[in-house]
Amino acid sequence: MPSLYVSITRMTVAMNNNNELSRRRFLLSASALTASAFVRVTGASVVAIAQAACSARDSSAPFRSLSPEEAADIEAIAARIIPTTGTPGATEAGVVHFFDNAFAAEMKDSLEQVRAGIVHLNAAIGESSRFAALSPDAQDARLREIEHSDFFGLVREMTICGFFAMSDYGGNNGHVGWDLIGFKGHNGGWQYPFGYYDAQVHGGDGDGE
Amino acid sequence: MANNPPFDLRKPVDFAIIGSGSAGGILAKELATAGFKVVVFEQGPYRNAADFGHDELSTIFRFELNGDTSGQTFRHTADQSATARPLPPAEYAQTVGGSSTHFTGNFWRFREIDFKERSVLGPISGTNFADWPISYEELEPYYTKVDWEIGVSGAPGPNDAPRSKPFPMPPMPIKSSGVLLERGAAKLGLTAQPEPLAILTKPHNGRPACIRCGYCMWFGCEVGAKSSTLAAMIPLAEASGNCEIRAESAVFRIDTDKQGRASEVLYYDAAGNERAQKARAVIVCANGAETPRLLLMSASDRHPDGLANSSGFVGRNLMFNAHSAVNAVFDEPLNDYKGVQVTRVIHDFYDNDEARGFYGGGGIDARPLWSATPILHSLMGMPPDVPSWGAAWKDAITHNFTRQMSFVGSTTSLAQDSNNITLDPVATDRWGRPGLRVTYLDHDDDLAMAEFLEDRAMELAEAAGAVKYWPFENGPSTGSPHLLGTCRMGDDPQTSVVDRDHRSHDVPNLFICDGSSFVTSGRGQPTMTIMALAFRAADKIKAAAAAGTI
Numbered sequence: 001m002p003s004l005y006v007s008i009t010r011m012t013v014a015m016n017n018n019n020e021l022s023r024r025r026f027l028l029s030a031s032a033l034t035a036s037a038f039v040r041v042t043g044a045s046v047v048a049i050a051q052a053a054c055s056a057r058d059s060s061a062p063f064r065s066l067s068p069e070e071a072a073d074i075e076a077i078a079a080r081i082i083p084t085t086g087t088p089g090a091t092e093a094g095v096v097h098f099f100d101n102a103f104a105a106e107m108k109d110s111l112e113q114v115r116a117g118i119v120h121l122n123a124a125i126g127e128s129s130r131f132a133a134l135s136p137d138a139q140d141a142r143l144r145e146i147e148h149s150d151f152f153g154l155v156r157e158m159t160i161c162g163f164f165a166m167s168d169y170g171g172n173n174g175h176v177g178w179d180l181i182g183f184k185g186h187n188g189g190w191q192y193p194f195g196y197y198d199a200q201v202h203g204g205d206g207d208g209e
Numbered sequence: 210m211a212n213n214p215p216f217d218l219r220k221p222v223d224f225a226i227i228g229s230g231s232a233g234g235i236l237a238k239e240l241a242t243a244g245f246k247v248v249v250f251e252q253g254p255y256r257n258a259a260d261f262g263h264d265e266l267s268t269i270f271r272f273e274l275n276g277d278t279s280g281q282t283f284r285h286t287a288d289q290s291a292t293a294r295p296l297p298p299a300e301y302a303q304t305v306g307g308s309s310t311h312f313t314g315n316f317w318r319f320r321e322i323d324f325k326e327r328s329v330l331g332p333i334s335g336t337n338f339a340d341w342p343i344s345y346e347e348l349e350p351y352y353t354k355v356d357w358e359i360g361v362s363g364a365p366g367p368n369d370a371p372r373s374k375p376f377p378m379p380p381m382p383i384k385s386s387g388v389l390l391e392r393g394a395a396k397l398g399l400t401a402q403p404e405p406l407a408i409l410t411k412p413h414n415g416r417p418a419c420i421r422c423g424y425c426m427w428f429g430c431e432v433g434a435k436s437s438t439l440a441a442m443i444p445l446a447e448a449s450g451n452c453e454i455r456a457e458s459a460v461f462r463i464d465t466d467k468q469g470r471a472s473e474v475l476y477y478d479a480a481g482n483e484r485a486q487k488a489r490a491v492i493v494c495a496n497g498a499e500t501p502r503l504l505l506m507s508a509s510d511r512h513p514d515g516l517a518n519s520s521g522f523v524g525r526n527l528m529f530n531a532h533s534a535v536n537a538v539f540d541e542p543l544n545d546y547k548g549v550q551v552t553r554v555i556h557d558f559y560d561n562d563e564a565r566g567f568y569g570g571g572g573i574d575a576r577p578l579w580s581a582t583p584i585l586h587s588l589m590g591m592p593p594d595v596p597s598w599g600a601a602w603k604d605a606i607t608h609n610f611t612r613q614m615s616f617v618g619s620t621t622s623l624a625q626d627s628n629n630i631t632l633d634p635v636a637t638d639r640w641g642r643p644g645l646r647v648t649y650l651d652h653d654d655d656l657a658m659a660e661f662l663e664d665r666a667m668e669l670a671e672a673a674g675a676v677k678y679w680p681f682e683n684g685p686s687t688g689s690p691h692l693l694g695t696c697r698m699g700d701d702p703q704t705s706v707v708d709r710d711h712r713s714h715d716v717p718n719l720f721i722c723d724g725s726s727f728v729t730s731g732r733g734q735p736t737m738t739i740m741a742l743a744f745r746a747a748d749k750i751k752a753a754a755a756a757g758t759i
Contacts, residue, residue: 189420196541197385
């Protein structure tokens, strides 16, 4: 069975080459590995996160681990990683609550590192403003300066997890992440045909419903 | 599910079976229903179908079913120092039913050639390439038993090995990925055949058919349609009244008596207390990594190099199966996340071909792979030329997720001394047992074969009409869910650990049956053969018990 091992192995090897493609593959690889590390640290207490999530997703509820300024900066970073375009992005998914829950529970050991990352992010901006207050273009420019850092890697992976994990974790509010990409994985079983190409064999319209 | 009352620890049971997975679950059912008293030890908890869900984060990224893998270390070669890795190098589920609960269910039989390839091709220098002591013909009735008792759906392909009975149920209806594989194959003069799957297409033996939820790979089946031993065997074992499944019980030693016979199984219970179960015979089915670790941990004055290890072959010849993958995006939605992973496979490259210039063989299947769930797709399945964040990333995943699939190659691995399981001299697991140290570097031919299939998969993607496709680069493995060859079977006690009937050469009442029994790796999907070996081993063990020779 091919598994994570296939790609991680291969992409790790690719990092030994110096061309641009290989470098990108390594970044993807490192990203996947960090994701594993992230999810390992997050540990087993799914229930705790899930229970906390309901209140946290209520925007009037206070954050559990993040200060309002930190939450605003993380929400702003996440909004550049998965921006709101003509369709919902990280903001509409409530990804910041996924972060807040994780840092209040199994990832609390990572909170200081992330705080330091936020401080570093803002240090280059000056005392009169914060990252969250910059224009989207200025935010992108600042993020490009740190996009190879561990801090950005972690925030990127957590944004993706918060956008696509089950809503119980605090993000993916109203399944906007799943709806965006056409994933209806929460609906249970399916009938044939599932898609365009098998519809040519089985008949039907191929939406699987 | 009725669990039987616990057996008395001090009163010997007939069989202590260590491991409840593909092999252990079958041996438990076969022996318990034949009237023997059996205790099955499982490190992980006793989960049932109702305990399995669709949580991608916890299942795939938190390795929920793998449990605690602390103490595992990896290195490529013996001159390196082994280190802990973010992903466990030996990837298996710690739960009742073992890895059969979370497998994808690709159930290829071996062919005749797999058992005698060394004789046909000659030696391969630097390897322990060898024939099996048994033939396809001897194993065939047990493959058929797996088809019917475990439950395998499928239809015969043009070059399959002969079968004595048809599949018990038709194959899964073809998915879009299968249609596209057929399309590519037709253009290239290849044959895409239905994939045999250990997933039910019709109700069978009191179990329901697949509901096509899409959560097969790495997930437990919530309806019991996936043919794990948890769904197919363990309920029958327990219903006999002769079998206790002792979950959350981590065995750390098999003790022998003065006669050199296995007498007692020592383990930690859920609370970490040391316990010991007396047994008349012991069957180790702990998988190709845990089985050799346990035998090495069971060293004693009588067995200084580990139990059943007079040959020095315990832990050697580890084989992972090499793999390759090519991702492809098509014009229209496949929605391949729905239903099982694989519905079609190409076996035109099964046989070794001297013209390739290296040893090997394998198959190419079509499946969603990374595109079965969204986080996996995000982290592993995105095209390499797409930025890793921002609007372009979002546009790509929005467009590609439902339109993407993968062509996956699975191949042979050669047996080598240098690829092995040993006890880590430093690392320990949660109970303080010596860590599982994996040393592995794919043979050059294994990597060449994987690359060969990757090249063919690129051609298939083009021929199938993909608008975009890209491969992963070939490189050495750093871990695998396929754990094969580490206690190989053979007639010569100098070069094998168990005989052709799975009895250890050194200890008459110690049997070993799981992926570790393999002599060669097959073409990349081993579990069907693990299960067939287990049914056959059960018959041999029952016969030996009846003859009074255990």
